[in-house]
Every structure is written in C-alpha cells, then in structure tokens.
Amino acid sequence: MKNLEEGSTIKIVALIVLYKTNIFDSKSLKTLLNSYGNNIDVELVLWDNSPLPVTQALIDRAKKIFGEFKYISTPENKPLSQIYNKVIQDFDFDYIFLLDQDSIIPANYLSNTVHSAVQVPEVMLFLPLVKNGFTIVSPGSFYGFKGKHWKKERRGKMPVKNIVAITSGMLIAKKYFIKYLYKFDERLNLYAIDTKFMLDYACNEEHVFVTEQTFSHDSALWSNPSADELLPRFKNMRSAYAIMLSNHPFFSMLTKAHTIYLSFKYAVKYRDMRFLRFKSV
Numbered sequence: 001m002k003n004l005e006e007g008s009t010i011k012i013v014a015l016i017v018l019y020k021t022n023i024f025d026s027k028s029l030k031t032l033l034n035s036y037g038n039n040i041d042v043e044l045v046l047w048d049n050s051p052l053p054v055t056q057a058l059i060d061r062a063k064k065i066f067g068e069f070k071y072i073s074t075p076e077n078k079p080l081s082q083i084y085n086k087v088i089q090d091f092d093f094d095y096i097f098l099l100d101q102d103s104i105i106p107a108n109y110l111s112n113t114v115h116s117a118v119q120v121p122e123v124m125l126f127l128p129l130v131k132n133g134f135t136i137v138s139p140g141s142f143y144g145f146k147g148k149h150w151k152k153e154r155r156g157k158m159p160v161k162n163i164v165a166i167t168s169g170m171l172i173a174k175k176y177f178i179k180y181l182y183k184f185d186e187r188l189n190l191y192a193i194d195t196k197f198m199l200d201y202a203c204n205e206e207h208v209f210v211t212e213q214t215f216s217h218d219s220a221l222w223s224n225p226s227a228d229e230l231l232p233r234f235k236n237m238r239s240a241y242a243i244m245l246s247n248h249p250f251f252s253m254l255t256k257a258h259t260i261y262l263s264f265k266y267a268v269k270y271r272d273m274r275f276l277r278f279k280s281v
Contacts, residue, residue: 010114011041012171013093017083018048021101023062028099028168033066036110042097044069045087049077079189080167088183093174100168103130104216113171113211120157123209124176125201128169129153130215137217139165139210142195145241145251145258160201160208167194169215180204185243191233192240199244227270234266234275 016028023029023046036042046069048054053073063069074083088096095117097110106128113126130138136150142164176182182204185196201208225233238259245252267275 011094013043013091014097015045016099018101020050026101028103031105034107035105046071048073051075081184081186081193084184095171098167098170103168106213124173126171126209127165128211128215130217139163145255155210157209164195164198187243191237192244196244227272
C-alpha cells in the first residue's frame with residue numbers, strides 16, 4: 001500500500017450491504033456520492049443479501065444515476081463477517097468504508113476523513129459519531145460485558161481502550177488487515193461483529209480517530225419492534241455475545257446472567273414465553 005500524502009489520490013472501496021431494500025431506497029447509497037471529491041478514487045460494491053436479486057435492467061438504470069459499481073447477490077443471506085472478509089481479500093484499496101443500507105452520510109464526509117487520515121497516518125481506524133435522534137449510539141464505551149452510551153460528544157484522536165462502535169461508517173486502513181493478518185470473526189453472522197472487531201483492534205492498536213461530522217442512523221435495535229421482530233434478533237445477540245466473550249470466563253458468566261434477566265424482562269413486556277426458550281437459533 002502506498003504512503004498517503006496530501007494531494008495524492010486515495011483508493012477507497014465503499015461496501016454497502018443491502019437486505020430486502022431496493023437499490024434506489026438505500027439512504028447510504030443516495031448520500032455517498034456527495035461525500036467525496038476528485039482526490040478520492042471510490043470503488044463501489046453493492047452486496048445484496050436479499051432473497052431475490054435485482055434485474056439487470058434495474059442495475060443498468062442505477063448505474064446511470066450512481067455511476068459504475070460491482071453488484072453481488074447472495075440470496076442465502078451471507079453472514080456479514082464473511083462478506084467483509086471476502087471484499088477485503090478480493091479488492092485493492094487503501095481504506096475500506098463499511099456501510100449498511102440506512103446510514104445518512106454527511107456531505108464531504110469521505111473527503112474530510114481522508115484529510116484527517118493523511119494528518120495522522122499512524123491511526124488505522126476512523127469512526128463517525130452516530131446519532132439516533134439526539135442519542136449518541138456510536139461510538140460508545142464497553143466495560144467487561146456491557147456497553148454504555150456516551151453522554152457527551154468526543155472528537156479527534158483518542159485511546160481506543162474500552163471504545164466500541166457500529167460497523168456502518170467505519171473507515172479502516174488496508175494496512176491494518178495486512179499487519180495483523182486480521183479477519184472478522186466468522187463465527188458471528190450479525191450481532192457483535194462490530195464489538196468483537198473493536199475489542200480486537202484495541203488489543204492490536206492504541207488509538208482511534210472520531211471524525212468531526214455526525215451520521216444520522218436508524219436501527220432496529222433502537223426502535224420499538226414487535227415480539228416477532230425482536231425475538232430472532234435477541235436470540236442472535238445472545239449467542240453472539242457468548243461467542244465474543246468465550247475467552248473471558250468471568251464476563252461470559254455475567255453475560256449469561258444478564259441475558260437471562262433480559263429474557264424474563266422481554267417475556268413479561270411482550271407476554272411471550274418464547275423469550276424464555278434458551279436453545280440457540
């Protein structure tokens with residue numbers, strides 16, 4: 001990978017993962033184009049996990065609006081960890097920009113973040129501040145087995161210990177994956193992929209950079225889902241945290257106790273005994 005210098009062209013792979021969403025309805029895709037200028041070479045990859053791929057006619061129409069992109073369809077709903085690893089392995093880039101389908105990217109975000117990356121080349125991970133309404137949902141703090149929202153905004157270069165973040169909006173240097181031969185944990189398929197990545201990153205590196213701009217983001221985790229919507233997510237998260245903390249027996253024990261508490265809480269809230277079934281999905 002080349003050394004980054006002010007004025008040089010930076011190669012970024014922007015990966016947007018879609019699921020049961022029309023290409024034209026992706027907030028991430030619609031706002032991506034206004035986030036960078038001529039000094040950045042962006043290769044766009046749309047990875048579609050929907051049960052049915054879009055037609056070639058729709059892809060051609062989308063390319064007239066959004067420019068060239070690589071479209072990959074996996075109707076079997078491939079785990080995010082495997083998608084990330086595949087793209088990192090197969091594509092050439094200086095940085096990879098990970099996105100879900102629902103992030104609203106501020107204007108000039110990539111340009112401004114790349115400028116920061118040039119100023120602090122020793123940092124390999126850049127995160128936006130992400131808000132759902134007025135609540136800071138990412139980054140956050142993580143102690144032992146439990147996360148906590150930040151009450152106040154923090155920006156710039158900072159120690160990464162005890163910091164976690166969602167993957168959507170992460171800008172990660174290719175040299176990080178090369179230096180540590182790092183791969184996302186493929187035992188995880190949806191939840192805790194981001195937390196596990198951040199805990200691993202903190203074991204390898206000392207600093208992270210939180211950018212000056214803020215993402216607006218909506219997630220199922222921060223909405224008020226029905227029991228049928230919440231149940232599979234909760235089961236996935238329960239098993240994911242067991243995997244993530246499997247090398248930490250004490251915190252793993254606390255996590256099991258906490259998830260049992262949540263199981264009873266949701267069973268009472270939704271009047272649904274399915275939350276008390278502890279078999280993995």
